[in-house]
Amino acid sequence: MAIRSLTARVLSVSTVWAVVALVVIGVVISALYRQGSERGFQDLLRAQLYNVINSISVDEKAALSGSPQLGDLRFSQPQTGWYWIVEPIGEFDTPPLISTSLGTAKLPIVSVDEVPFDIRYERFYTTTDPFGNEVEVAETEVVLDIQGHAARFRVAGNRDVLEADIDRFTRNLTIALSIFGLGGLGVNALTILFGLKPLDQVRRSLEKIRTGESERLDGAFPREIQPLANEVNALIDSNRRIVERARMQVGNLAHSLKTPIAVLLNEARVLEVPHGELVRAQADAMQTQVQSYLSRARIAAQRGSVLARTEAQPALERIMRVMRRLNPDKQFSLSINPPGLVLAMEQQDVEETVGNLLENAARYAHDRISLNVEPAPEDAREREPGRQWIVLQIDDDGPGLDPDQIAVAMKRGKRLDESKPGTGLGLSIVSEIVGEYQGSVELSRRDVGGLRATLVLPAAV
Template sequence: MRFGNSVTFRSLALTTAWFVIALLVIAIVISALYRNAAERGFRQLLQAEMFNVINSVSVDDNGELKGAPQLGNLNYQQPQTGWYWVVDPLYDPTKETLHSPSLGDTDLPRKSEDEVPYDGDFRRTYIVRDNNDNDVAVIETVVVMDEKDRAARIRVTGNRETVDDEVRWFSHRLYLALALFGAASVLLNGLVILWALSPLDKARRALSQISESGEGEMKGAFPHEVQPLADEINALLSNNRAIIERARMQVGNLAHSLKTPIAVLLNEAQRMSDKEGKLITSQVVMMQSQVQAYLNRARIAAQSESVLTRCDVQPTLERLVRVMRRLNPDTEFSFSCEAGLVLATEQQDLEEVVGNLLENAGRFARYSVEVKAHRLSETNGDGAGWAEITVVDDGPGLTPEEIRKAMKRGERLDESGAGSGLGLSIVDDIVQAYGGRFELTGLEGAGLHARVVLPAKG
């Protein structure tokens, strides 16, 4: 099956692609929103910790910084965590700096005011890497500590890895939840699509059954959207049967109406002298064969496009081979056919084609004739298949020039027996009417290989 032409495949592919794209966009947007919220909460936390430090530190009478801020985060008590607070006495560089236990004996890097200036509230934020390779976010401000206008610089930091870890944790669970939701949605959507399109599959099976059996109609209840199509197809099938039946009747009537005049001409020709009688007899026989050939062509044209046209190959060929074995007891006929092979032809047309080939092969074969039938791997433009039937004999064969002559209407290579010279041309007409191919190959003295390719069912 070509998936590109499948409504089910295209529906599933498009909806699945839409789900995947939509879920990816949703995941990216939600992750971005969560990161923004986490960043905002992180900054608000540092700002709150900064206010806590400001309220917990003072300057004594000797100008020393005093205070022990008790921040809620225990990371300020543990070393190398990236969570620090520092109070620098700007009023006297000789005074000791006050800092959190987590900073230890190390210094906290600081960006210059030229790189990151203070904002209108005399605060600034920036990111630096501490001595322990932690990326830390710094919030910094300058505060006047007392009425003597002694100012101190206060810095509070937080480890950005905390935000990154939180965002990763959230994103991982978000992607997992969306993946499970997407898989369940795609599965449910697929089941819904299959259920919604099941009437079309039912109609396809009904048509396939009609094509295989050559009879019947689309039965069963279909949805309101499909029922008019089923009714139209049933009407078309019924009309097609009626057209084929009328064509058969008209062809039969024409053949019957011509039968008597041609028989009269043959009888009259037989009463004439040998020379004139033979000439008229040969022409009447040729006329009879040509009339039959054109009647066959008209009948095939009326039914070749119908889904009802079918023929089981194996029983048809077996019957022909049995007849040829009785007519040619000294010739060995071997036969092989692919099981279940069905052609999109009428049975009488297949009998006409293979019968002519077997008759010629049986007449010229020395010892054996081989008949094979099987399906080909190639397909036609509509996706339907082809079948090949070969008839091979071990007779004297034909030269290329004799093959071209044998394919001409009315030409006979063997004048010793009865016949009109129309057998192979009739075969070619019937095969071409079904859109197939007829080929003769073989060298003189090496037998003849006849190959027929006809449309197959299924």
């Protein structure tokens, strides 16, 4: 879904449903009111029609006579849209009787074929009078005496009255439903926000765990959320136990190998020079490789843990102080922008990777080594969606390396300068540690000369 907020989803769905429901309710009520109003309007015309029928008779001259008194002045005022008409039928030859409101004008009549009479011998239809009024007509035919004289009776009412009443009701209904709808939406929003408030508490607790402020989901949660909190806490406890167990096993293995390797190194010192040098070099390499594999095992045990986090500034400043003490003739500079960046790595892994690269830089630099730390650009963040990354650039002013030399330097145990001390495993170890965290390390020649080592490491958020 495009909407990622659960609160926004619930509010959107409930708001849309409430609006649709209110619109449908308004339309239905308006339609029912219209039906009732039209039925009432027809009943009024029917009553007036029978009042006219009761007021008309045939006199001794065989002519229509009578003066209906309908109690409504609109039947006597001209062009009001309220009329009554009595017309003779068949051989009944007599002038028709017409209300003064219609005068000499003719009211258009709808044919019986279009609107036939019902079982009560009545029919209702809508037409337009000569004055532009839309009128509803009630019509019937009645035999007036025993001689068979019959007449057609019509009573017309102006539909403007009906439409005005319906419009007034619709307007009041719209206002009432709008007030009710806005109030209901407000109450609904408050209810949803109050109901989802425990999820915000869970989110804040998870943020505290991610930032290292807390180690568990703490708080009193509703019955529906408490099982989730319990499972998260159980997962964190299990993860912590796995990390501690892995660290303990790594420590035990390191301790068990430390003594035999130390014995080999001591024995190598008393051997003759060619053999002693060979044994000591191999023991040093073995010690370095064992340490490398132990580090990989430890990293694999805790990788992805929310507990693995190191603040960049204090850790890197500590490494820079050590490097300045070991290399008093070199200038080291550190820039972290913005301050407060946190790496999702164990501190000793950060120190080992950055320390190895700074040591290499100090070995070949003439005067200056710089370390710049900043958030990774967008293209670097695509390596693993949903994660953030930090870029560390270590620059020196040394001779630098060609692309072919860089490829050789990244291979395990390869050294470009045999005159310098080392085993050739430093860059390989850095690459392995960084790879365990799904990061990357890259060497490149600077435009102004020297070598640039670029580390892309995961950020803790």
